[in-house]
Amino acid sequence: MWMETKTEVEEVSRTRASFSRRVLNSVLLCTGDMEHFDKYMQDKWFVLQLAVWGLRGVTRVILANNPLSGTLILAALYWASPWQGLLGTLGVLASTLTAVIVGQDSAEVAGGLHGFNGMLVSLLMGVFSSAGDWYWWLLLPVCLGSATCVFLFSGLSTLLGHWDLPAAVFPFNIIIILYLLCTGENNPYFPHHPATPPGMLGPNVTELNAVQVMHGIPLGVGQIFACGALGPSLLILGAVVLYSPLLAIHALLGSAVGTLAGLSMAVRHVSLYSGLSGFNGALGCMVVGGLFFTFSWRIHLLAIASAFLSAYADIALSNLLGTVGLPACSWAATLIATLMLLLTGSLAAYRIPIGQVMAPERNLRSQGQWEAGNTEDRESTDV
């Protein structure tokens, strides 16, 4: 009897363990890059495939690559504003479809690399438009602008590929600036608000509200998608946690660093409260700390330095472009990230070639295997 009971208990506990292992496994299956999902989708309908490519494109904006995270982020955008959600969806689809038609590399298309610039262009066109929501004519420049991103992405990739640099969000930054310049403020068809430079309004008259500054930090993560509401911003942060907790930590850290940089330069309070001071810092921090470098303490410090540089460069560029009513978008973070990828010296050893970039947790593991492999190789060559 005793023996049997013991076996039963063992069996139950084994079943439980196996169940929790299965749950864990299926959770783990939904995190990281979800490459296995691509194999599963391989022989499905084109429309379904396109949806997955688009969702991957949505997450690429925030340096992730996971269709589930993409769903969460899209939900957050529709939650914040259905019109912005629609524009974003349209943008990512328009540019992904253009890439298919123009005949871009299919692996790139499937990885969502041709979607994120189009999405950002559409979202920012919507944010800066002064014609109000549901102004249907705006869909025309949204589709054309998103489609143009494919040409810029392809051309810039060739240009930057010489140094193994990604085209990143350069296409978005170029297209949105050209669009805003092209239409001008008083355009009869596509009017838009001018951007206000963060440091041009003189001293701030009101006192700084510490709680609102703290709110600005998670909002900085949402501002990567031009989203200024707290709830959706937290949902976006959750989507990043699903992809990679390390990346999410660096996003928050970078946003905090950006807010700090904004405080030290006495920028307008609105910039701090809305998270606009933080989002370049967040991007600059994520690129170094979570994506293109194998994580270590030295790289963590470099990520913080990168966040500070991105934030200060953003204030500088915002002041410059603000003189002609233009926003600095994510120029600062993109330029500083490109600079960091070009670094030589002992830090360059941590750099991951852009073809092998994956979720930071995977990068760490493959680095481990890789080093082990290297040691074996060395031993074998010694023999």
Added chain:
Amino acid sequence: MWMETKTEVEEVSRTRASFSRRVLNSVLLCTGDMEHFDKYMQDKWFVLQLAVWGLRGVTRVILANNPLSGTLILAALYWASPWQGLLGTLGVLASTLTAVIVGQDSAEVAGGLHGFNGMLVSLLMGVFSSAGDWYWWLLLPVCLGSATCVFLFSGLSTLLGHWDLPAAVFPFNIIIILYLLCTGENNPYFPHHPATPPGMLGPNVTELNAVQVMHGIPLGVGQIFACGALGPSLLILGAVVLYSPLLAIHALLGSAVGTLAGLSMAVRHVSLYSGLSGFNGALGCMVVGGLFFTFSWRIHLLAIASAFLSAYADIALSNLLGTVGLPACSWAATLIATLMLLLTGSLAAYRIPIGQVMAPERNLRSQGQWEAGNTEDRESTDV
């Protein structure tokens, strides 16, 4: 008698056919790149050779390469304004001679590659000068500016050669902007008009004149040489037809696309009427549709896309540079053309290496021979 008559008739018809063939041949000899002419000129006087290099340089401005077209274009410029004609002649000679003295590659000099930037700089210096025609002191910056183009062309070729990109009209665009910035509007020696941005004057008060807009399309071709008169513009178009009818069609098409883009952005009516809205579109269309890509229907569509992008980018850059009183020149078309040459994916297969670029009709024929050759090669390797 009958037999004899028949033979006579046959002989007459044969003579006629041979005569018309000869005429056709000699006409064909004057079209395209006229490489045979170089051999003929090889042992002539230096002054004659320099004239031919200069005339080739004149046509390079509009992406052609034919001394006879160059003569027609120069005639058009002298017709429109003798002073502008003189400046253009001086500019092309100054920069070609500088290239000879500085010791640039002789094949490049003979192909007119060191003349066209100098010519454009001189023409634009004349157009923007507010000192009136026949202001002889202007010849000083004209000569120096044209000479400087050689240095920029040589340096930029090295820089861009890494991606098999041409230096194109970047030197002209840089030098003219620096010249206008250097002298400023109120310079006591070299005063100049400020440029008016196309979209900064608010809504247009007068009604649009459709006939004048239609006139703007051929004027857009003339504006490539900063020429705003209809007759000379048509002569310039004729010179392009002589070089390559396909190129001329794309020039007109691109100018029409540019005018359309201008209409859609509600630019100043003067921009549309004068052809200034069209010339960047024309250049953007010609580069893709007639020169650096083998012609096909996909490339034709890409050329139209390139024309639209060039035209919109021109409006954007004109608005930006107009805030400091500068013109956008052909920055837009040059940048978009460079982008198109960098494209990857299935469209890149149509790209012609810059060393093998010839008149589009020749490109088509050599592509045919090339493909035939390739097939043979493949067969022979299969065996």
Added chain:
Amino acid sequence: MWMETKTEVEEVSRTRASFSRRVLNSVLLCTGDMEHFDKYMQDKWFVLQLAVWGLRGVTRVILANNPLSGTLILAALYWASPWQGLLGTLGVLASTLTAVIVGQDSAEVAGGLHGFNGMLVSLLMGVFSSAGDWYWWLLLPVCLGSATCVFLFSGLSTLLGHWDLPAAVFPFNIIIILYLLCTGENNPYFPHHPATPPGMLGPNVTELNAVQVMHGIPLGVGQIFACGALGPSLLILGAVVLYSPLLAIHALLGSAVGTLAGLSMAVRHVSLYSGLSGFNGALGCMVVGGLFFTFSWRIHLLAIASAFLSAYADIALSNLLGTVGLPACSWAATLIATLMLLLTGSLAAYRIPIGQVMAPERNLRSQGQWEAGNTEDRESTDV
């Protein structure tokens, strides 16, 4: 007796000759790049080594590389203004130390390549600050800005290394523009003067003072270190003579050319008097005439052309950046120098690879040996 006397005289004269030879040798030991000094310093304390690296960094600003010259220049800066001297010292140390910490190539650090940009950033921050001397908070941006130069230098070196181009003073020019943009004119913590464009004040009301214009020529050499006093400027010139007389001649010549260019464009008289018109010309002339090209008469002419181009480009860029209150720093000279290093054609044969650049006198000698070596090689291969 007679014989003995003669021997004595001979001995005395021999001793004298040997003494003067020794003096000459020890003087020669202090000129040029002083590589032997590095061997001597190899096993000394780190602080001493750091001092020598810093002093080399100080001279790198003016294209020299000699610790003694560095001492003279630092003395000149402290003479002109102790506060500026302190800022310069701090800047060069901060960026050199950052390079050591970040793990940059030790040969580059020892050559002072990571110090000069930091020094320039610090000096210019001090010059533009409107908070007066001994404003201790300024040390914060001075240290951070100097440290950032290391990242930019490293990244830009990778980027420009593809064409064997040096990163030169691009990092300084970028950082100082970003700093001035970031703080803005009315920043509560780090206020600064706006820059006045040289050509924007309309016609000059007072008559030109020829003596002051002549004074502007040596001041142009001092302005490379943002120093506007005559005595210290002459001491800086002396430091350059110690490194290489040929370089010093080109510095003066370039400054004169820059002043001439300023006169021809009717810039503000203050620009001419203070040497601000001359320093870009001086840099442009030194780069070509004394450093990156083997000296010859053709190169001498190219150096003068480079000085003219740098000076005119500086006026243009100053007018452009002056519209938003920014200085053009040494953008013009840096861009023109980069252009000259890219030149193709027969002039490119005189170009020295950046890894082999030394004092111009050494370059000439090694070029001689090199050509002799080449001839021998050719002979041996002929045999």
